[in-house]
Each structure stands twice: as C-alpha cells, then as structure tokens.
Amino acid sequence: xxxxxxxxxxxxxxxxxxxxxxxxxxxxxxxxxxxxxxxxxxxxxxxxxxxxxxxxxxxxxxxxxxxxxxxxxxxxxxxxxxxxxxxxxxxxxxxxxxxxxxxxxxxxxxxxxxxxxxxxxxxxxxxxxxxxxxxxxxxxxxxxxxxxxxxxxxxxxxxxxxxxxxxxxxxxxxxxxxxxxxxxxxxxxxxxxxxxxxxxxxxxxxxxxxxxxxxxxxxxxxxxxxxxxxxxxxxxxxxxxxxxxxxxxxxxxxxxxxxxxxxxxxxxxxxxxxxxxxxxxxxxxxxxxxxxxxxxxxxxxxxxxxxxxxxxxxxxxxxxxxxxxxxxxxxxxxxxxxxxxxxxxxxxxxxxxxxxxxxxxxxxxxxxxxxxxxxxxxxxxxxxxxxxxxxxxxxxxxxxxxxxxxxxxxxxxxxxxxxxxxxxxxxxxxxxxxxxxxxxxxxxxxxxxxxxxxxxxxxxxxxxxxxxxxxxx
Ligand code: ARG
Numbered sequence: 001x002x003x004x005x006x007x008x009x010x011x012x013x014x015x016x017x018x019x020x021x022x023x024x025x026x027x028x029x030x031x032x033x034x035x036x037x038x039x040x041x042x043x044x045x046x047x048x049x050x051x052x053x054x055x056x057x058x059x060x061x062x063x064x065x066x067x068x069x070x071x072x073x074x075x076x077x078x079x080x081x082x083x084x085x086x087x088x089x090x091x092x093x094x095x096x097x098x099x100x101x102x103x104x105x106x107x108x109x110x111x112x113x114x115x116x117x118x119x120x121x122x123x124x125x126x127x128x129x130x131x132x133x134x135x136x137x138x139x140x141x142x143x144x145x146x147x148x149x150x151x152x153x154x155x156x157x158x159x160x161x162x163x164x165x166x167x168x169x170x171x172x173x174x175x176x177x178x179x180x181x182x183x184x185x186x187x188x189x190x191x192x193x194x195x196x197x198x199x200x201x202x203x204x205x206x207x208x209x210x211x212x213x214x215x216x217x218x219x220x221x222x223x224x225x226x227x228x229x230x231x232x233x234x235x236x237x238x239x240x241x242x243x244x245x246x247x248x249x250x251x252x253x254x255x256x257x258x259x260x261x262x263x264x265x266x267x268x269x270x271x272x273x274x275x276x277x278x279x280x281x282x283x284x285x286x287x288x289x290x291x292x293x294x295x296x297x298x299x300x301x302x303x304x305x306x307x308x309x310x311x312x313x314x315x316x317x318x319x320x321x322x323x324x325x326x327x328x329x330x331x332x333x334x335x336x337x338x339x340x341x342x343x344x345x346x347x348x349x350x351x352x353x354x355x356x357x358x359x360x361x362x363x364x365x366x367x368x369x370x371x372x373x374x375x376x377x378x379x380x381x382x383x384x385x386x387x388x389x390x391x392x393x394x395x396x397x398x399x400x401x402x403x404x405x406x407x408x409x410x411x412x413x414x415x416x417x418x419x420x421x422x423x424x425x426x427x428x429x430x431x432x433x434x435x436x437x438x439x440x441x442x443x444x445x446x447x448x449x450x451x452x453x454x455x456x457x458x459x460x461x462x463x464x465x466x467x468x469x470x471x472x473x
Pocket of ligand 1: 027083321
C-alpha cells in the first residue's frame, strides 16, 4: 500500500478499503496525459518563480524520462500505488528526492484527475472522429460506384419505391457525418483547462493558468474552480454522441444482416468478416454485424450509468466521480473497435446488384409512379390511387409486375393509360424522375456526392495546434 496522504492517520488502511478505493488498475490508462499535465504544471511553476528554474527543469526532464520508460516498457506501472498520480510522484521522489516532492505544489489530485480525463477524452474524441472519417470514405466510395444500382426502398420493411444503392448508402453518410460534427462540437465546448482549480477553491500561489492551458492545447482555463474539478458534462456529451454512433451502426448492421440473409441475398459478407457454425457446415454467419448491434447496449449503459452517478453529487469533487473511468474506457474501446471492424466489413462486402434490381422490379415499387402518371393526365389522385390498387390486385393474382401487363389489360382498368405508361413506370424513369436535391435521381445524386467529396477533403483537426510535440520536445 503506497499512498500520499498518511500524515493525519494513525492506523493503516484496511486492505479491503484500500482495494475498493484504489484506481490504478484503470487510471493507468491515462499515464501519458497525467505526465503531460505534470510537465505543463512544472514548467508553469518555473516560469512563475514558484519553483526555481533548475528545479523545474530537473522535474520536467525526470517526468519525460519516466514517460519514455513506461512507453518502452522498461518501467512497469505498479499496482502497489493507489493511483497513477501517486505512482508518478513516487517515481519522481525516488529519482530526485526533495525536488520530486515539489511536483504537487499548487495542485490537487482533484484538478489533476479532471485534467487527465479531459486530455484523454479529447484525444479519444479525435480518434473516434478519425475512424468515422474512414467509414465515411468507405461509404462514399460505394455511393460513387452505385448511382445506377437500383434497389427497393422500404418503409415498414415493405417494398415502397425504387431507390439506388448510392441513395441508400447516402442516408448513412449523413448520419455518420452528423456524428463527426458532434465530435467537433463537443471538442470546442470541452477544450478548457481545469488545472489550477486546486482541490476546489483555486490556490494561493500565483499560478498562470492561461500558460498551462496554452501548453496543453486548450483554448483557455475553466472559469470556475468548483466547476473545474467537478464537471463531467463533456464526458456525458461524448458518451451520448458515442451512443448515437452505435445506434447508427446498429441500424446499419441490422440492414446488413437482413440483406445477407438467404431470402434477400442483396449482399455477401466477405469470408474474412464472417464466421461459421460448429455444427452446420453450410453456415456463414454475419457475426460482426450482430456483435456491433449487440454491443450498442453496452455503450448506452455507460451513458445512463454516468448520468445516474452524477445526478446526486453536491459541489465540488466527490469520490463518486472516480466511477466515470472504467465505463467510459469500455465504451470508447467498444466504439473504436466497432467502427474499425465495420469499415473493414463494408469495404469488402459484395453487393449483388442483379438481386437488388430484381427485387425492386417485382415488388410494385413503381405503383406510386403509375398513380402519378394518371394524375398528370387529369385523374384526381384519390381515384388514381384506387385504380392502381386494382392493378396491383390484378398483378398479384396473375403473379406478374405492372410492367408485364399489356396496354389492353391496363386500358380495361382505366382508359387513360397509353403506350407511354411503360416508360413512365420503368425503374430507370422512376428513379430518374426523382431529381430534387436529396432524392435518388442521377443528377441530384451526383451533386450530393460532389458536396460530400468536398466535405471529406477538409479536416477540422488539421487546424488544431500541435501542442503535444511542442510540450515533449
Ligand atoms: N482517483 C480519483 C478519481 O478518479 C482521483 C482524485 C482523487 N481525489 C481525492 N480527493 N481523493 O477521481
């Protein structure tokens, strides 16, 4: 048991209590952020004359050394310490003696952990953004190649109107684009540095909080020290955004599972992304899509769990907040894994264009267009709807499509039909006529694709400062 705060205690901590309280087993995950925070803090203490220049430089050098050793595996983060903060401080004292003991001047673990978590989440937010971007690129490629791949569009999982694969994929493009925008949004709202908030009421040292904020790539310091140590809104927002990502991935997975079924056969998932059955030799299961769908619950769970943890906590820091970590780490790793696998599965998936087109052909997806044809020739829409309903009934009985009927058969139901009905209800026309922006018509689709290409060519992260390189150089 190695802890920082034995001074006022007369008894050893009970071992069970110690284990219950300790967080090193999971907060070691942000060892890097913890040490970066310490480097910035110590640099600032030196600049302000709170530590001598030499003390500050020695501390910075030693933290960098410890960081390097941890990253190369020569120094193991030992679980005998209570948390990652205690571990780093103990290593410094071991190496620098009294100078090491000065690290924590003007700082509390409350603002320290608030900073570490924020730095970690900020980095993971950008990683999720990168993975979303990768997925968007895969989706856009499918869109570009399938402007003319006809398929049924569904409502209620019933064939509704013909669309194209590009159009269907475009819906997911919009969803994941919004997910990226959410990342960007959260980044700008969370990018303020809590370091210097102290335990809750700031400190009596003349810290330069603007300087540490700048060293760590923040837009500035947080403006209330009580809020600074106890705000986890950014994490709730992030988990909410991650839940939405999972909801989108789960819907997409559900479609892929349906499309991959023996009945649909719209797609074939690559062997590398499918699994077999231990008993049924013929099976090739869409396990990845099913797992992504399944793991969604786990990410929602993290969001609800943190919301619940936070709801009764008075200001300022309370130990309950330590519970933000394991669930967040699990949710983040889950989402990252799902995104990476999903992009791989999607980019290797084969689309059976013929099956898709045949399915659109024989599901009366052109019934609305047949009604529109009549409307354009003066038939009131409600009557047109009824006439085409009769046609559909006739076709179901004869087991044919509207396109298969002869003009005579059509005329028997309504004399308004002429030879040009066949062109009007052909799949190509049905899709092509949908030419307002956002619709599947070729011209509209091309405009949208150009806009999405333009969107993907810019990356908001490129404008961010390269603070980490600067800090660690
Ligand atoms: N492990 C703690 C957490 O994750 C660090 C802060 C500890 N502060 C304290 N006053 N005990 O929240």
